[in-house]
Amino acid sequence: MKKKLMLISPMLHQGGFERVCITTARLMEPYFDVTIVIFNSANIAYNIEGLNIIDIQMGAKKGKVKKIFNMIRRSAKVRKLKKRMKPDIAYSFGPTANMVNAFSKTGREKVWLGLRNYTDVEETIKIKLFTRLAHLMICCSKTIEKELNIKFGFNRTATLYNLYDVQAIREEAQAKEPKLPWGDYDDQGRKIRYMVSMGRDDDMKGFWHMLKVFSLVHKQIPESRLILMGAGTFGYYKKLAEDLKISDVIYFAGMQREPYQYLKKGEIYLLTSLNEGFPNALVEAMALGLAPVSVDCLTGPAEILLEDGDTTLFEKQIREGKKPVIYGAYGILVPVMNRDRDLDASHILEEEKHMAELVLDLLKDDEKLKKYQEAALNRAQIFTYENYIEQFLKLTLV
Template identity: 50%
Template sequence: MGQPVRILHILGNTQLGGAESRIMDLYRHMDRSVVQFDFVVHSKEEGYFNEEIRKLGGRIFRVPRFRVLNYFSYCRAWKKLLQEHRDADGRSEFHMIQGHMTSTAAIYLPIARKCGIETTIAHARSAGVDKGLKGILTRFLRRNLSKKADYLFTCSELAGISVFGKKAVDQGRTRFLPNAIDCQKFAPDPLVREKIRRELGIENCYVIGHVGRFHYAKNHEYLLCVFAELVKRKTRDYVLLLLGEGSGMEDIRILSRELGIGDKVYFLGNKSNVNDYYQAMDYFVYPSRFEGMPGTIVEAQTAGLRCLMSDTICKEVIATELVTTRSIREDPGLWADEIEQHLQYQRSSRVDEMKELGFDVHGQAVLMTDFYTKEKLLLISPMLHQGGFERVCITTARLLKPYYDVSIVIFDDADIAFDIRGLSIINIHLGVRNGKLAKMTNLMRRAVRVRKLKQRMKPVIAYSFGPSANMVNALSKTSLTSVFLGLRGYQDVADDPKMKLYVRKADRIICCSKEIEAIVQEKYGYLQTATLYNPYDAEGITELSKEKVTDLPWKMEDEDRPRILIGVGRDDPIKGFWHLIKAFYLVQKEIPQMRLIIMGDGSFEQAKSLVSELQLEQKVYFPGVRKNPYKYLAASEMFLLSSYTEGFPNVLVEAMILGRPLISTDCRTGPAEILDHGKYGILVPDMGDTEDYSGATISEKETCFAEKIIEVLKDSERQKELSELERKRAGEFDYDSYVDNLLKLCYNESL
């Protein structure tokens, strides 16, 4: 096995603090045969964690504390340190440098890059600065930090804005990395609770808790005022546990005596077993002036404690209903009121919940190992609302995580319909704009931002999904990143100006069907193409389909229960929903108990108008977007596709996985290839692209569509045959085949 990559972490010191504790939690859980940490500290003192760092295989280097007047000697110290750790070719032994001390990161990160460290990271962990001259100086030193680092990590949006500026956050430069803990250590334990309370002599007391260093940011003065108000009310025998140390501790001790609560406030200092002390607490109070993302609130929630924190703290830390916020500008008595309203509550473990939300250090260790060691890959999608190529994008990200450090770039985060937990999402905040000039300007702004991301992140591949994402990917091409453009439908290849740009810029054009690939090769003479069928999670789809549908407007328990047909797709002319509605009109005349669901994103105003004209309001249901569409497919007797053009319609395969008999138009690209020209399902002639939302006319092809539906509905043996054939064919579109083929393309191999 080769040597581990070494990551150089920059801190003020290695004492027992919030950021230091989070880094050490991560370090303990890393596979240190793959990734090893070293540290630079700005202190001569022997830190709390130094001995453990050395035992884990890390090294500790020292540079002088920055004091403005020593600017040049500070720079020389950094150059000397980093030059001593280069080989003969000038390559640094450190793979990356990660600056948690951001006040001077704009100084040492550029020096690190000049000394051969390839990747620089600035990590924002606080959403404020000290008061006075020190705070002013910190803001000054950070003013250009976003331009000095390749990656901008932040524990919260507030921390990102505070350290890197709102512009960097809006441009999608920051990467969210929550403060993670070893969740299992904080699971409620009655025996530990009893032991700690007995040791402190507080067995019968109601315990208010706080964990944090004695510093201006933590606002201990306000906490004591809240606690004094509680004591004065005498509703419980209250005590306050304060864990932590710091220069302000003695002032707070004096204030507690002045407030007459000195005998009820326990100054416990730093504790290596802080998790045990959460067990002894009944309520956690945190009135900070500013924070990045307080790991203590994460710990308290995991331990099942109710928490009251200031509304200046980032909302990302609110993972459960246990947390309430109030303003520190309010009278402390209102905080006391809030606490007393929730003195009685059922305390239970939140370990599984916090793990699922990404706050567990075991999962974060895997993510960071990927980041530190794997090649980067960008996926680009305009949005992540419910849609075919958006689903493929999300699935691709999850399937490629074992092989690459994957990030998804989106233009807008509105209406995200997919589970994105555990995925790196970069939102560049450039959503849809109306008007030709605005659209053109927006396109160029998107391309500039994505190009900057590519230049800083250095991904080996950028793979885009959908026309607008393809344009941005092509226009943002850089020399170090291969451009993969995904064509999702016939409309993509029919757009000559875009296709001419694509064939000039693309390193690979990935098509969703062989017919589309053939058009690209024959019409545009571009041969670096491949067909990659969309992947499907048959097991997951089947499991989700078992969920009961409860919102249908029809009574499904009646003996003469409705029989349901379903069509799925966004409100778009290409879906041909006027054909479907007219065909359904004929079907329900023949079989009155038939009902129709049209599910998808959009207003469907014209479709609803046609439904009304044909007096079908009681028989056609428009549920809109649903996060679990599969239960509606499973509740239906037949799936119908009426499009006049498609790429590779995902919902067709999803219906096949569930064994729903289906009838589809033989439209341009997609259905015929999926159904092998009718071998695995029924194809009817394309009914045309001329929109006709008038109920007065029903075409011959629409009548033919209706007749075929009726024929299958009346033949149970035919339905069973179709169901078996479709399930068999759907098995060919599995995850393994998709991953194998996509990796071949990534490695520049032929399919």
């Protein structure tokens, strides 16, 4: 008889941990009786056919007091589900679901709490509570796990990297052609050079930096274009694009159910986030052979792009008055940029100029570009379903 696995996620709309939740459910079906518990079924962006999903129909509330009462009500309802269904493991994704999973603990199940972003570790009160209630804290990067070990002295931890079906990504990318405002060549007959990025309309993605970087690139390579995908209106950034005079060479593609057809057009993937957990879109882009140019935000990029994840070279370069950059084995890394949203088109930071120079260097050096594209393809292979299944099943024995 199979053991029971309960996965808990607030919603199943577009997002990194939602994708991991759905994929985990499908991969674990041969080994467990799997149920996904969600708080709200609005805007489901993933294929859920054949999955056992329970919607407790308790969406988000506004206001601090209402949020607290909502969390209590959710916890009570999930606790009833746990008592009835008797899961052996209850694994939650993200801070909202983690609170409910922890407070609905019955004592019978193993409570796994998934930390999906470095900012989760910065919420000290929550983490101290979680360390008392969790059987295991599942981290999406070794940096987050190390922080739990050192800062909180909590050692019931594990790193479980996000997972990708690299072959399926490539097949889906080739299945369709994207609908873009441009073709393969511009009106001067020059082959268009595409850069791509993905992420929701959120300050944490640092998109004002990206637009300014791209504006500098476009001044020198007028055939360059930027495709930006993700949920949200991007109103601030559309206005910034107008002010930077690049609105006709950037495409805000919105949320795409089939993003890989757009990703495949790119030569370079740009990441300017202030924080990440483990940047799924970065690995997906690498699986399609895009050369990564990324900031060293917490967490993920350094572990993905560098052989050893060590970024101490930045400190040495800065002390010596050099522009900080690490040419990693699998991509190019620069320090994280200023955290304050700056929508002034006339205000271009030195760090934005520096990143633009690195992008231009790649676009002007075919050999270096090809080297990083091939390295990216190879690196993506380590984040496979097979590795994830093996590690997941090992953790069930802990």
